[in-house]
Amino acid sequence: MRTTARISLCALALLAAGIAGCRDDDRLSYEKDAQEGDVPPIGVQSISVLKSLYHDRTTRITQEISIQGHIVANDTAGEFYKEIVVEDDTGGIVLSIDDERLYRTCRLFDFVTINCQGLALGSEGGTLLLGTFPTGDYCVDRIPAADVARYLAVTPAATRRQPLTLGFEEVAPRHISRYVRFDRVRLAEEATTWCDFDPETGDPVTTDRTLLDTASRQFVVRTDRRCDYARKPLPAGEGTLCGIVEYFNGRYRLRITNHEILFDRQ
Structure with a gap:
């Protein structure tokens, strides 16, 4: 009986661990490169590293960190209102900008460097947005059009980005x-x-x-x-x-x- 009980307890423990593992796998996770206790990243980093800094509904970015990538979505055809999407080979991020004609300054497939210090990461249903720290109920506020040059440096791309x-x-x-x-x-x-x-x-x-x-x-x-x-x-x-x-x-x-x-x- 003791052996049976011992086996049953071990099986229950393994089952519980398996269930917990499934929950960890199933929940949304942003492939964190940075670990707790590590020195906060600075300088030019990948988009996946930037996203790993997110830890609450809104996370203020205080360190000197920047990301680089290609603009893969904007409002050229009206599909992304006051937003652009930037990606590198590790991930993508949505930028919320208070401008209705972003296609003029943030053209599709152009290369962009984004200085993130002073901005904020927020989650909208599971998709991360980069904007300014919110003053109301939104996870982030839009970057004012007048401040875009402060945070973004855009240069023409040599080639078209492929999906x-x-x-x-x-x-x-x-x-x-x-x-x-x-x-x-x-x-x-x-x-x-x-x-x-x-x-x-x-x-x-x-x-x-x-x-x-x-x-x-x-x-x-x-x-x-x-x-x-x-x-x-x-x-x-x-x-x-x-x-x-x-x-x-x-x-x-x-x-x-x-x-x-x-x-x-x-």
């Missing part, structure tokens, strides 16, 4: 805010537009559509009401979509960037 080609099942936390490409996909909805419409005003509303792969796996595509093609019909047939991976309240979704859509029938 990561992924399958739906491959998307993981490290891909949040990354520029990706889905091939051989189709939209589940037919004979409708990218956005639905407000029944009272007739204006587009931000809308989720469903993307299907060849195995009928699903992935959400979110279209902002302000984008240039909000009123246009969805493409038919099979094709390719490029965009930015988002994460919101336990679910991944794609936001198309620069209307990068290539289908059999559009």
Whole structure:
């Protein structure tokens, strides 16, 4: 009996450890390069290191740290309102900027250095944003347009940044805010537009559509009401979509960037 009890207790302990391990694996994690007790990073760092500094709803960045990368999303086609997305080979980050025409100064695929000291990291449903420390209820405030030159130095890129080609099942936390490409996909909805419409005003509303792969796996595509093609019909047939991976309240979704859509029938 003692042996049986001992085995049962060991099994329970292993089961508990396994459950705890699953919880750690399943919860959203930002691939931390920095460990607690380490000297805070300074100088030019990767985006993954910057994201590892996040530890609360809003984290103020006090050290002299900067990141470098390519602009992979902006408001050229109206898809990212007052936002740009910057990525390097380790990750991506959304910058919140109070400017409605960012495409003029933060052009797609340009190279940018961001001086992060004095800014703040905040989480919106699981996607990290870089902005200023909030004065209200938001996780971060937008960087004022007048201060953009203080934090960002943009230079033309020599080459166009290429997206990561992924399958739906491959998307993981490290891909949040990354520029990706889905091939051989189709939209589940037919004979409708990218956005639905407000029944009272007739204006587009931000809308989720469903993307299907060849195995009928699903992935959400979110279209902002302000984008240039909000009123246009969805493409038919099979094709390719490029965009930015988002994460919101336990679910991944794609936001198309620069209307990068290539289908059999559009």
